[in-house]
Amino acid sequence: MEPRLVGPGPYRATRLWNEIIELFRAGMPLRKHRCRFKSYERCFKASEAVDCLHELLGSNQNFGPEVTRNQTVKLLKKFLKNHVIEDIKGRWGKEDFQDDGHLYRFPPSSPLKPYPKKSSCGKEVIKFPDWNELKAGTSQEHIPVKSVTMNSEMWYKRHSIAIGEVPACKLVFRRELTQTNIEEIWKSMTLSRLQKVLGLDSLDEVLDTKLVNSKHIVQNAYNVNKQGIVTLEDKSKELPHWILSAMKCLANWPSCSDLKQPTYSGFERDVFKTIVDYFGQMKEPLLTFHFFDVFVSVLGLLQKHSKAVEALQLSCLLLPPENRKRLQLLVRMMARISFNKDLPPLSDSVRTRTLMVQAFSRCILCSKDEMDLDELLAAKLVSFLMDNYQEILSVPSALKSSIEEHVAQLQRVQIKYAGADTDATFPPPSFCHQISTDEFENQRATGSQEPLAALLEEIAMNKEISVKDKKKKLKQFQKSYPEVYRVRFPTPETEAVLFPEKTKQKPAVLMWAFKKPFQPFHRTRSFRM
Numbered sequence: 010m011e012p013r014l015v016g017p018g019p020y021r022a023t024r025l026w027n028e029i030i031e032l033f034r035a036g037m038p039l040r041k042h043r044c045r046f047k048s049y050e051r052c053f054k055a056s057e058a059v060d061c062l063h064e065l066l067g068s069n070q071n072f073g074p075e076v077t078r079n080q081t082v083k084l085l086k087k088f089l090k091n092h093v094i095e096d097i098k099g100r101w102g103k104e105d106f107q108d109d110g111h112l113y114r115f116p117p118s119s120p121l122k123p124y125p126k127k128s129s130c131g132k133e134v135i136k137f138p139d140w141n142e143l144k145a146g147t148s149q150e151h152i153p154v155k156s157v158t159m160n161s162e163m164w165y166k167r168h169s170i171a172i173g174e175v176p177a178c179k180l181v182f183r184r185e186l187t188q189t190n191i192e193e194i195w196k197s198m199t200l201s202r203l204q205k206v207l208g209l210d211s212l213d214e215v216l217d218t219k220l221v222n223s224k225h226i227v228q229n230a231y232n233v234n235k236q237g238i239v240t241l242e243d244k245s246k247e248l249p250h251w252i253l254s255a256m257k258c259l260a261n262w263p264s265c266s267d268l269k270q271p272t273y274s275g276f277e278r279d280v281f282k283t284i285v286d287y288f289g290q291m292k293e294p295l296l297t298f299h300f301f302d303v304f305v306s307v308l309g310l311l312q313k314h315s316k317a318v319e320a321l322q323l324s325c326l327l328l329p330p331e332n333r334k335r336l337q338l339l340v341r342m343m344a345r346i347s348f349n350k351d352l353p354p355l356s357d358s359v360r361t362r363t364l365m366v367q368a369f370s371r372c373i374l375c376s377k378d379e380m381d382l383d384e385l386l387a388a389k390l391v392s393f394l395m396d397n398y399q400e401i402l403s404v405p406s407a408l409k410s411s412i413e414e415h416v417a418q419l420q421r422v423q424i425k426y427a428g429a430d431t432d433a434t435f436p437p438p439s440f441c442h443q444i445s446t447d448e449f450e451n452q453r454a455t456g457s458q459e460p461l462a463a464l465l466e467e468i469a470m471n472k473e474i475s476v477k478d479k480k481k482k483l484k485q486f487q488k489s490y491p492e493v494y495r496v497r498f499p500t501p502e503t504e505a506v507l508f509p510e511k512t513k514q515k516p517a518v519l520m521w522a523f524k525k526p527f528q529p530f531h532r533t534r535s536f537r538m
Contacts, residue, residue: 012028012032012065012068012069012070012071013028014070014071014309014312015028015071015309016208016309016310017207017208017209017215017306017307017309017310017320018207018209018214018215018306018309019214019215019302019306020214021302021305021306021308021309022302022305022376022382022383022386023122025071025382025386026122026382027121027122028071029065029066029069029084029382030088030093030120030121031121032065032069033061033062033065033088033093034115036061036065037053037057037058037061037062037115038053038057038061039051039052039053039114039115040052040053042054042112044097044112049097049112049114051114051115052097052112052113052114053112053113053114054109054110054111054112054113055085055106055107055108055109055110055111055112055113056108056109056110058085058094058113059078059081059082059085059108062081062084062085063076063078063081066080066081066084066385070312071308071309071389072385072389073389073392075363075366075388075389075392076385076388077363077367078108080384080385080388082106082107082108083384084382084384084385085106086104086105086106087104088106089101089102089103089104089105089106089113090102090103090104091120092116092120093115093116093120094113094114094115094116095113095114095115095116096111096112096113096114097112097113097114101116185420186416186419186420191227191416192223192224192226192227193223194412194415194416195223195226195227195230195412196221196223196226198408198411198412198415199226199323199326199327199408200212200216200218200221202323202408203303203320203323203324206310206316206319206320206323207306207307207310207320209306212303214302215302215303215306216299216300216302216303217299220299221327222327222329225327225328225329225330226326226327228242228330229325229326229328229330229333229404230326230404230409232330233404237337237402237403237404238334238337238338239330239333239334239337240334241330241331241334242330243331246331247331247334248334248335248338249287252283252284252287253338255280255283255284256284256338256339256342258280259277259280259281259284259342259345259346259352260341260342260345260346261345262277262346262349262351262352263351263352277352277353277355278355281355281368284342285368285369288339288369288372289371289372291372294371294372294373294374294375295328295332295335295336295339295372295373295374296325296328296332296336296373296374297328297329297332298376298377300324300327300328301374301375301376301377303324303327304321304324304374304390305386307320307321307324307390308386308389308390311389311393317393318397318400318401319405321393321394321397321401322400322401322402322403322404322405323405323408325401325402326404326405333402336373336402337398337402339369339373340373340391340394340395340398340402341398343365343369343391343395344395344396344398346361346365347361347362347365347395362395365391365395366388366391366392366395367388369391370384370387370388370390370391371383371384371387373387373390373391373394374386374387374390374391375387458492458493461490461493462493462496462497464486465483465486465490465493465494465497466497468482468483468486469483469497469507476508479507480508483504
């Protein structure tokens with residue numbers, strides 16, 4: 010069985026769990042072993058299982074080579090607890106698996122996990138400011154107008170001043186956008202972009218959009234310092250000064266301005282342990298329980314680097330500002346420590362980068378209900394965060410520009426002309442909703458044929474083009490859209506109406522035209538017989 014990439018979508022953790030079990034059962038060699046003068050068929054040693062699963066996880070693109078042997082042992086403990094494996098006496102249910110020579114086997118059936126049933130939370134539709142609703146006391150001079158696409162007639166009315174016709178007009182002032190309106194626009198367009206990047210039909214299966222706070226998105230986008238770090242309005246939610254000093258000490262080692270470094274050996278390890286203990290006692294991870302499924306879905310995009318970075322940018326923008334700031338400071342410290350060659354080793358047995366991932370992955374990402382792959386998934390995400398933290402934890406500039414441009418368009422004063430009850434402003438972004446197959450087929454048929462029929466009619470009734478050009482255009486249209494053409498011109502007679510025959514007068518026949526032209530006299534010779 011070949012491993013496959015599990016992409017974004019609902020229940021990704023469960024899908025990964027089931028795939029690892031199937032791969033492990035298919036790839037684990039089984040043979041005969043002896044234990045205490047007794048032989049056991051189709052079993053394996055614990056150390057052999059660690060070797061096999063560790064190699065399997067390392068070569069699987071859903072996890073990668075950074076999976077450690079210790080993490081593999083922890084996963085096998087969960088396999089034993091969930092009856093994926095059992096010892097040779099049929100015992101399971103405890104996490105007492107060790108990397109040793111004890112014998113284990115697979116149970117007869119494969120204990121794959123069923124997909125959980127989520128309570129259906131209604132889709133939240135973000136409403137844009139409704140210009141059709143009048144404020145109390147609004148005069149007729151400030152009548153809001155609807156938004157439509159500009160057509161030829163509208164263009165003529167708007168630009169009629171260029172040809173000397175100046176119809177009556179008046180300014181139409183938009184209703185002033187409130188801060189709440191702007192926050193709702195930010196939320197709606199951010200979630201819409203995230204859904205598109207993840208490639209999902211709906212975010213409902215991975216995120217309850219009602220739990221997304223629009224104020225947090227706007228604060229994370231605008232309340233930042235020169236380094237791009239979020240500035241908090243509520244200073245009581247800041248990190249304690251002593252933790253900030255400890256983080257700066259290790260991040261800027263050996264040049265530390267906040268602390269006078271003691272000279273005793275192992276000082277840096279004590280500072281690191283203090284930081285680990287502080288973040289380890291948090292009741293909720295920095296990425297929060299609510300957004301766990303979203304970030305797990307993003308892991309399915311890591312093979313597409315640019316998409317994964319953008320998806321994490323958008324997802325981190327949804328975080329509470331205090332969480333986002335702590336994440337920015339923590340990941341920046343982890344990355345600097347990992348690449349700092351001047352910093353003494355913080356562990357005798359583990360590389361510094363691996364130590365960073367192991368120490369902080371759980372305080373960054375974990376689920377509310379403990380899941381079996383939490384540690385592996387968190388390690389994968391944290392490793393990617395450390396490598397790309399500057400880009401991921403910055404505000405997405407393209408999204409910010411498009412939202413600001415949209416808000417400016419909504420606030421712009423419009424000109425309303427007499428006889429036109431619409432304007433040519435662009436409508437707000439629309440979002441998809443699921444429809445039936447029949448409705449889709451009907452929309453596809455009518456939605457594409459109606460504008461084509463209008464175009465054909467315009468060609469047919471256009472008197473400004475020559476007959477030759479009109480015939481040429483109609484022939485091209487008939488070749489490209491025969492069905493639409495057949496509806497408008499079912500018979501040759503209906504087409505001939507467009508080109509009435511003109512009576513041609515025959516020119517007078519000239520008599521001299523039948524006479525032979527003058528032939529010069531040619532002398533001939535006669536031959537006598």
